Amino acid sequence: MSSEKIAILVDSGCDVPETLAQADNLYVIPLKIIYQDAEYTDKLDITAEEIYDRLPTEIPKTSLPEGAYIQTVFEQIVADGYEKVLAITISSGLSGTFNSIRLVAENFPMLDTFMFDTKNIGIGAGAHAIRAAELIDSGSSFDAITKILANGVKNSKIFFSVATLEYLQKGGRIGLVSSIVGNMLNLNPIISCNDDGIYYTVAKSRGRKKSLEKSVKLVKDFVGNHQKVRLFVAHGNAAKEALILVDALKAAIPQAIDVLYGQISPALVVHTGPGLIGIGAHILD
Structure with missing residues (x-):
């Protein structure tokens, strides 16, 4: 395990496996799913099966998490004693989540935050979070991990x-x-x-x-x-x-x-x- 206090932050579109999602140092920012009559939080209060059932009558929209929610997650990371953050998101070419998290991260100068745009989606993006978790467990330094991630998009x-x-x-x-x-x-x-x-x-x-x-x-x-x-x-x-x-x-x-x-x-x-x-x-x- 790395001697540095490193948190991993992902959005729900990264589809990280449940075993990683339960890790103490993993924080997930959920996307939002919006129907005409209600709003849901990705993976928390709506399932994929429920969306499939409703597709014949309504195709919902998705949106970014609110800045206030992202702020709360960063505050929790600080409260939990972490000093460094690996923020891993789905492609900025498909979602504005990367930029939303980046803007909030600027409000937390006490955290050394590495923003990583995977240029990917789903588990193709989440694979990088799995790799980051493995590197932390193996004792790799924050700087070493950021270099591996930055060089590993492809x-x-x-x-x-x-x-x-x-x-x-x-x-x-x-x-x-x-x-x-x-x-x-x-x-x-x-x-x-x-x-x-x-x-x-x-x-x-x-x-x-x-x-x-x-x-x-x-x-x-x-x-x-x-x-x-x-x-x-x-x-x-x-x-x-x-x-x-x-x-x-x-x-x-x-x-x-x-x-x-x-x-x-x-x-x-x-x-x-x-x-x-x-x-x-x-x-x-």
Whole structure:
């Protein structure tokens, strides 16, 4: 364990695993989910399943946490005796959370805060928080950890196969993803985040099965000859397919140290709809 008092701060869009979310030094700033008649806090008082059930009648909106809430989290970090903060967020190209946290952090000069824009989303972003926690546990210094994080943005990659582009379009998160002919030709786009942290189309395959098979190949190509990698499979109401892909990834990349598996956060559900599958890897060597 590091001798320095280091806290990790993430937003709920990072989808960190529950085991890490329960750690004493992990603080989560939840995104907000807004319906016409009510407002909810991501992962706290609404589930992904509840959003799926309501999608046929209303697609909610998401918003940033209020500055006052972020302020309260920083105050708690100080009260808990931490001196340094690793603030890890989903891509600033997809959300204003990074900037909101940065602005509040300026009010806490007593904390040495490292702002880290992952240029990624979901567990592709959360993988960096997992890595940071491991480095803290191994005794790495704050300066060493910030250097590893800063140099490792390109080491985490996730590829998404979505059942429909409807929700990305309606939520204004379509980015550089082309959607003109996809539905007509049964072309399933595989989406990832580019170097600027914006969605773009990596490949297109005809039909769901081929799209998922192509995603596995993309992850395998990304990993290459690296021997220390962590794999992840995230899904949006597609558990059966996701579990099949866990086995497919293990077979394709047997050197992986582990495979993280889970449902995406309610806030991400809003923008992707049902049927999302995300698979990827974090290169650790």
